Amino acid sequence: MKKFAVFLFAALLGATAQAAQYQIDTKGAHAFIQFRIKHLGYSWLYGRFDDFSGSFSYDENAPEKSSVEVKIDVASLNSNHAERDKHLRGADFLDVAKYPTATFKSTAFEPLGNGKAKLTGELTLRGVTKPITIDVTHIGGGKDPWGGYRQGFSGTTEFALKDFGIDYNLGPASQTVEMILDVEGVRM
Template sequence: MKKLAVLLFAALVGTTAQAAVYKVDTKGAHAFVQFRIKHLGYSWLYGRFDKFDGSFSYDEAKPEASSIEMTVDTTSLNSNHAERDKHLRGKDFLNVDKFPTATFKSSSFEPKGDGKALLKGELTLNGVTKPIAIDVAEIGGGKDPWGGYRQGFTGKTEFKLKDFGIDYDLGPASQTVELILDVEGVRQ
C-alpha cells in the first residue's frame, strides 16, 4: 500500500510539473508573422501573413522542454500592394495554389540566458522542408485583465529563397528573406 501511495504521489507531482500549453492569440491580433527582403539593395520591402494559427508549450522552470507548432495560410500574404501580392502568391514565389500553407514544428529550444534562446525546427514552405534556427527573446508573461495568463516571445530568422525552391531572380541584394515573429499566447 505504501508503494502505491508513493507512485500516485510521484505521478501527481509529474503531471503538475508539465509545461503550460498556450494558444497563439490571433483573434486579438497580438501575434504577427512578418517578413522583409531588400528591394534592389536600396530599401526594404515589408509584408506579413494575415492568417496563421499555432500553439506552444512553455515552462519557465524548464525552458529547454519548450516547443511550438505553427501553420501559416500563405494565401493571406499582404505586402500592401495588390499586384505585387498576386505575383508573390504565384508560381514564381509561394505557389499558393499548390502549397496554400507553410508550417513550422520545433525540434529544440536552447536557452542562452537573459530570456534569450535558440529555437530549432523544420520549416515547410513552397513544398520544401528544411531545418531553420530562430533567435528568440522572451518579452514577458503574466495575468491579463480577463482572468487568463499570457506569455510572449519575439523571434527572427533568415534564409535564402532558393533553399525553399524560390528561384526567381530579384538581383544579388535580394536573395535572403528575413522572418520576424511576434507571438503572444493565452494559456489553455
C-alpha cells in the same frame, strides 16, 4: 506515514509537471508573422501573413522542454500592394495554388540566458522542408485582465529563397528573406 508519502509523491509530480500549453492569440491581433527583403539593395520591402494559427508549450522552470507548431495560410500574404501580392502568390514565388500552407514545427529549444534562446525546427514552404533556427527573446508572461495567463516571445530568422525553390532573380542583394515573429499565447 503512508499519507505523507502520497502527498510527497503528488507534490513531486506537480513540480515536474509538463509545460503549460498556449494557443497563439491571432484573434486578438497579438501575434504577427512578418517578413522583409531588400528591394534591389536600395530599401526594404515589408510584408506579413494575415492568417495563421498555432500553439506552443512553455515551462518557465524548464524552458528547454518548450515546443511550437504553426500553420500559415500562405495566400494571406499582404505587402500592402495588390499587384505585387498577386505576383508573390503566383508560381514565381509562393505558388499558393499548389502550396497553400506553410508550417513550422520545432525540434529543439535551447535557453541561452537572460530571456534569450535558439529555437530550431522544420519549416515547410512551397513543398520544401528545411531546418531553420530562430533567435528568440522571451518578452514576458503573467496574468491578463480577463482571468487568463499569457506568455510573449519575439523571434527573428533568415533564409535563402532558393532553399525553398524560389529562383526568381531579384538581384544579388535580395537572395535572403528575414522573418520577424512576435507571438503572444493564451494558456489553455
